[in-house]
Amino acid sequence: MPLPAEPQAPVTVDRRDGPYGEVALRRRGEHFEIIANGCFLMDTCDGRSERLLVDAALDALPDGRPEPAVLIGGLGVGFSLVRAAGEPRWGRITVVEREPAVIDWHRNGPLSAMSAAALADPRCEIVEADLVTHIGSADRRYDALCLDIDNGPEWTVTEGNDNLYRPAGLAACRARLTPGGVLAVWSAQPSAAFGTALLETGFTDVRTREVPVERGVPDVVHLAIRPVEPPGRQA
Template sequence: MPATHLTGPVTLDRREGPYGEVVLRQRGDDFEIIANGCFLMDTSDGRSERLLVDAALAALPDGRPDPGVLIGGLGVGFSLVRAAAAPRWGRIAVAEREQAIVDWHLDGPLGRISGAALADPRTEILRVDLVTHLHTTTERYDALCLDIDNGPDWTVTEDNESLYSPAGLAACRASLTPGGVLAVWSARPSAAFEDALRNAGFHAVRTEEVAVARGVPDVVHLASRGD
């Protein structure tokens, strides 16, 4: 039966990993990723995932040559594809801890979205847990574009909560170059998270919105490390 005639979601793959269950489903022509029973993202729109990358790039200081970005995580690939479409980025690293999601892009149906971006010589997939990587890496990035949860107040796993804690935000700030930008995707605005960013020493804290058909808008929280 052609995909356009499907009336409900069809499970294409289901994996049990160290962080719980991840599922790839198809609904009509679109794909959905479900993590531990929680809807994470799908391919129906992607405007806010693209804003995540665009806003971070626009917020970087003018004249910075070949900036490097760390995207966490891979998801359905929209943020990676957007970054690869911008010639200004010098390096595009993507942190993804779920091997299943990497496989769905490299050898599965999500490759039709991300194939060209993955083949871009600037792109590198880091098969790591983002939170652990930020606490342990000695690398510095000009931008961090983080989309591993439905937002700071709605995490996929309890382990991710530490990313939005004072220690986690300190690790984000330490992983940025002077003047670097932190961008965090969220399914809803969070004034408390804006306060947490300021308390962690970030500057130019603001929120950009993407209107949705119903309910509160998707947002991208933005902040600068400063000099």
């Protein structure tokens, strides 16, 4: 019986000092990985949960909403962007990414092979900004927020990201949504505490969608709806 193949060692393709620390792009065989300050973020091996993030948000929107606008928090390796661009029902597609290196890897580097067609889609725009700051200061609303900037509400990449999952951050997300809009948050593990925080912030229909993984707990997408308030009471 042949022995299983040894996993290939990663090769660093690019490493840069960004505004929030070091970010690196590594290649392992035919796949790429993004590492931030030594923390693995994502790779191009699968992408099922990142695609589900976008699909679940669209499925949760009320029927008949024409050309809904979606904000994708985190460009990553591009799975969510490519999924959204491949769905003609979406209208405006905005991706907020804080790392200039990640944007450059998609526009001019190795990740362009995955995302070039999506970036050329006239519905799509890339905004270089910190997501927490952008959500708190943006003046436009979206029908869906699809957020994937951490390994989950309880496993953030940088300390400042904690604010996104606290009451003030969730209230800012709620304010950025149109009535009936959907908040979808990717996580490497379920979080009952985050579900409770969503309910306490005024979201409804709070639930999770699971994506099985080969080992360990499943990836999940946390979903919540901004309710449709009576006229005169909408924030």
